Amino acid sequence: MKVAARWRGWLGGLLLAAAAGASAQEPIRLGMIDGLSGPFANAGEAVTRNLRLAIERINARGGVKTAEGARPMELVTFDSKGNVDESLIQLRALTDKRIPFVLQGNSSAVAGALVSAINRHNARQPDARVLFLNYSAVDPSLTNENCSFWHFRFDASADMRMQALTEVIRQDQSVRKVYLIDQDYSFGHQVSRSAREMLAARRPDIQIVGDEFHPIGKIKDFAPYIAKIKASGADAVITGNWGNDLTLMVKAAREGGLQAKFYTFYGNGLGAPAAMGDAGVGRVLAVAEWHPNVGGAASDAFYQQFRARYPEPKDDYVHLRMQMMVEMLARAIEQAGSTDAVKVAGALENMRYVNQFHEATVRADDHQVLQPLYVSVMERQGGAVRFDNEGSGYGFRTVRKLKAAQTTLPTTCRMERP
Template identity: 70%
Template sequence: MRRLLLAAFTCGMFSAAYAELATQPATQPAPIRIAMIEGMSGAFANAGEAVQRNLLLAIDGVNARGGVRLKDGRHKLVLSIIDNKQAIEESLIALRQVTDQHIPFVVQGNSSAVAAGLIEAINRHNERAPDNRVLFLNYSAVDPVLTNEKCSFWHFRFDANTDMRMQALTDVIRGDSRASKVYLIGQDYSFGRQVAKAARTQLADKRPDISIVGDELHPIGKIKDFAPYAAKIKAAGADTVITGNWGNDLTLLVKAAKESGMNLKFYTFYGNGLGAPAAIGDAGVGRVRAVAEWHPNVGGVASDQFYQSFRDRYPQPKDDYVHLRMRVMIAMLATALERAGSTDAAAVARALEGARFGNGFHDATMRAADHQLIQPLYVSVMQKQGDGGVRFDNEGSGYGFKTERYLPAQATALPTSCVMTRH
């Protein structure tokens, strides 16, 4: 090795890669690579950056324990990030880079349309190249079809799907006697359409007295001024808005509603971060709700320690958007790798099926039938920091969220239509 390195140096070919190799112990196992295909530029770059922070912290936690133990020793996890510009075609190009480099694991989530495209492409690739198969771990793409009609042995979802999240929100709306006129607004792609469909179906069942006074989809990531949409909501006489909007599409929507002077209730999927609490301000106190698998004011020593570990790593308020599900995903992957004793995608998939997770404040199970994680959900309501036990605010805004409704895991599970071909 020394002679080879010396020769390479003499020929002017001594790269940083060779230098790194020279300093590594000869017996250190190769790292296990995970490719993150996500929008890291454009309108939703802030959402991609939030994912990156959460994944890196989760990976650091595994590596701090020595990495993943396989037969040949402990392997560190390494994250490779590919910007897909939030586009399906760019994502498929990124997937080809992944397979060319023999990276066994892909993670993605900030678009159900992209996730659907990746599932189809990975299914075809794994059929053609059984010696280079890929496993897809999904942390946020929540269109129900991904674990129903389009379910795949090679895909696992670690977030509650749209119907599960909407079930939690409409359970709260059912008890809200002041909700009478609901406006549905969302992004015009598969996820946004599914949110509207789920809201209509579930409200008709739980609150048939409620009127749907608006049902509108807008281009995703392209609207810079939501004032015209706020005007429509106001003209419709709505008292309640249901939206699955995320990223800047949510922040700009709630900002426009605030500036219009409306006193609305917002029932959201993602209203607890990425600038939304600061944008809506005092108008959101007691009126903006979000649904998630966890939030910082859940309480308890273990939950507080989890949140504090994130804040210690990322102390800037702008970086304060914490996803428990990403920590769950990486922890479950590491355990499945050790159980499988291999990085083979099929072996790891089998180890994930039926796997359980518990960390002292959150328990979850990966349902084998459709590869949907079954976990508790919280509906939380926005409050000023310091009020009603709200110790932690979001992103330095002075506003945090307080639990309004807790749904245990068994209450969030919904039937699946998945018919899966196993490998």
């Protein structure tokens, strides 16, 4: 790919120049706490790739401008093994290293524990406060009753994502019976509640024929669950499952001959399209802030840059929000003139991110990022689906784009400010 080769050469040259100019300055370290081993290691590794590319892009243009001169960014990873207790141990290791920024997202249970621990840490050690940037933990409580001045969420909440999915279901008259299946923790229960409430408001004619929770990260064979879904007569499944739990479930759905549509939060990557194969065409839907087939030269270039950096098909899982998060953090540090948590948080509040294919705003009231959402459906590569996922031969086509105003929900946050 000529574009990819040119981009690699351009980036390599800029990285060398930037390294020479910024080598004397201590890097601004970002500490990522996420599962890099265990059942959800694939999700943690996907995050790492996105964050590294965003950091490389910033460093390639000279780093972050500060009063002391330009400083490079550096990613430091901490393996939480996907569980709360280990995440808190890793947070202590991170703060001991005086790293000012905590990045996490895969697990709302972990995010909730981190928010509480960071609140305590920042109260006890005001000279070593940290800021928590959340790229994927979507439990609505994190920007409502459990909101924190020290926490910013760059993903849409579960309620915002469900708002988008149920808007599509509202117009899909083929859906009459819905089965809800989710992971058995705070996020999964919130997805179930949101689905029930929003379906009742938009499609009161729909019958919910199942509402089931399964242990997170422990099910190896979803065939019994698929058999129950088939027996229920459901013509649609709504799930917030992510990582290996989603991949194994859609694989079992294909093998079990389940004909229902899947309305998912994360069905567009981490092996799910390949696992479903032809059985998912026209029937697996996902919601996200962006996908590779959004269209337009700028969106295409963004995706092609990622693929040039990570050419292996297994590495193809691109998150605009994670790269946007790092860009906004760099700008906030420059505006604040400091890595001080209070000053950077103040700069992030009400910040707008605008490029040629996306626009987002940080709501100061609760630190929730507001942005458009796309609901897309799985199709064979070709036509409108120019880019497939993970070399599977299947990609996603936009079904509905919802503007930020259409997914923005009120907040109950009563934020305590330092």
